[in-house]
Amino acid sequence: MTRFSTLVPSSCRKPSFPFKYFTLAAARRRNTMNTEASPSAELHDEVEINSELIHWDYNDPENPFNYPTWKKTMICALVCVHTTWLTMCSSAAAAISPDMRNEFGVSSIVSRLPVAVFLFGLAVGPVVLTPLAEDFGRKKVLTSCLAILYIFHIPCALASNFHTIVISRLICGIAGSPVINSVGNIPDLWKGDDVTGLWAMNGWAYAAEFIVLGPLVGSYINNAMSWRWMYGIWGIVGAGLLIPFVMLVPETRGGVILAARAKRAREAGRTGAWAIHEKLGRRSAKQIMKETVLRPATMLFTEPIVYCFALYDGLNYGIIYLAVEAIPLVYAQYGLTDPKVELTFFALQIGFTLAIPLFYFQRKATAWRERKEGRQNVPEHKLLWAFFAAFLFPISMFWFAWSGRPPINMYVSLGALVGFAISGHIIFLAVSDFTVESYGLMASSAVTGQSFARENMCGILCLVSVQFYENVGYEWAGTILAILATIMGLFPFIFYRFGPQIRKRSRYAQELAQLEEEERRRLKFIETQFYIKEAERGAHPAS
Numbered sequence: 001m002t003r004f005s006t007l008v009p010s011s012c013r014k015p016s017f018p019f020k021y022f023t024l025a026a027a028r029r030r031n032t033m034n035t036e037a038s039p040s041a042e043l044h045d046e047v048e049i050n051s052e053l054i055h056w057d058y059n060d061p062e063n064p065f066n067y068p069t070w071k072k073t074m075i076c077a078l079v080c081v082h083t084t085w086l087t088m089c090s091s092a093a094a095a096i097s098p099d100m101r102n103e104f105g106v107s108s109i110v111s112r113l114p115v116a117v118f119l120f121g122l123a124v125g126p127v128v129l130t131p132l133a134e135d136f137g138r139k140k141v142l143t144s145c146l147a148i149l150y151i152f153h154i155p156c157a158l159a160s161n162f163h164t165i166v167i168s169r170l171i172c173g174i175a176g177s178p179v180i181n182s183v184g185n186i187p188d189l190w191k192g193d194d195v196t197g198l199w200a201m202n203g204w205a206y207a208a209e210f211i212v213l214g215p216l217v218g219s220y221i222n223n224a225m226s227w228r229w230m231y232g233i234w235g236i237v238g239a240g241l242l243i244p245f246v247m248l249v250p251e252t253r254g255g256v257i258l259a260a261r262a263k264r265a266r267e268a269g270r271t272g273a274w275a276i277h278e279k280l281g282r283r284s285a286k287q288i289m290k291e292t293v294l295r296p297a298t299m300l301f302t303e304p305i306v307y308c309f310a311l312y313d314g315l316n317y318g319i320i321y322l323a324v325e326a327i328p329l330v331y332a333q334y335g336l337t338d339p340k341v342e343l344t345f346f347a348l349q350i351g352f353t354l355a356i357p358l359f360y361f362q363r364k365a366t367a368w369r370e371r372k373e374g375r376q377n378v379p380e381h382k383l384l385w386a387f388f389a390a391f392l393f394p395i396s397m398f399w400f401a402w403s404g405r406p407p408i409n410m411y412v413s414l415g416a417l418v419g420f421a422i423s424g425h426i427i428f429l430a431v432s433d434f435t436v437e438s439y440g441l442m443a444s445s446a447v448t449g450q451s452f453a454r455e456n457m458c459g460i461l462c463l464v465s466v467q468f469y470e471n472v473g474y475e476w477a478g479t480i481l482a483i484l485a486t487i488m489g490l491f492p493f494i495f496y497r498f499g500p501q502i503r504k505r506s507r508y509a510q511e512l513a514q515l516e517e518e519e520r521r522r523l524k525f526i527e528t529q530f531y532i533k534e535a536e537r538g539a540h541p542a543s
Contacts, residue, residue: 121173
């Protein structure tokens, strides 16, 4: 996870300068600066002409880092609620695909398109919507996208043809992508090394993993009412959940808050007021294309850390969506039918729940390695608990493949699903953390590339899941997945051992070093100018 810092304590000799806020602003820009330009030249004119730099005051109550714990918890909880509802929505359509196949006369693969295109929308949506959230504020973008997401459940529920459902679901996926990326609200509220924030990140990941209960809820609604009401209820409940979100969740992006404060100051007559986010925050279309399309695509195909872990995490999450379709087939052998067969998904949810406290041991292992090596903030330490998952992942897949059939007791294979879910939670967090720590200011591009690959892999596996299991055979289909998990399970060990050498050979190593140096120069320049202005105010106090 990206590191975030608090403000500098006040001093009786010189005014408190919240200099690390500017490090935060630069880090969140994810390399939007021109590395050839001098930061001093870039900001010099603004500092000379304008007299009032808007910044955080010490213990500023509007600074999200200073929110009381109850408020941070409330914000995080409301974001997680919508994350849960969205991910369940993505998979719930799997439970009603047979009914839509019968009503619209489409094939088995085509009937699963509403799930697949939703995932494709989650893959492409961040290209446009994530930069908007960073530049104009998370609250505005999240609220607008959630409204669009729930509104477009109406045409799904009232559709007279299958094309309407597919197009509406694609729009829902695109609109829902900022919610999947709403994890950015957590580092807005807690520093990167804050234990509470780290546990909040685990909680957010757990909220996203309620995806496995989507088919269960969808199946019960479909059996009690109809598949149309499944879409209708999802939109109605979502709209109801949006009300407390709009009323209670404030803007949490620090740069946007300061820019709004500067605007209010100018409207009040303080014409010299300005904020860093106003000068450095807004990006051109060319910059956005570079950061969200060109660089992520390049990193996805040229950076070993990015493409190897994209495949690993893609397989991890792809199996979840594949299981949404395959598990009912496996347990139909035991005589289970809809909606009771979907109750088996609780085994996965139990595994995800059991994985959360394992983060405690990851922190203990990291502290032990830091003491032993005498160094901190080492990216490879994020992979320590992935070693356990690298073994558990393929073992649970082999276990499920050869135990999910009569006369073997059904609960034996359900235990395998619990093991898989534990490993899945760990892999998701370990991969994300390691990637972010490895690429620093370019982490957003690296993670975007991985997310794009992961969501598309999930969509493809969802489409071919039934045919894969039926044509290959239940046992050998699971075995193939287990073999892939075994091979990819080598990745955490390889990158733990050779990660530093791989990063040094990266084509982005020199550019990343330039960005970090530019950030340090800009920070020093802004800090110097701040103290100069404060000294002038002290020498000429207002009468």
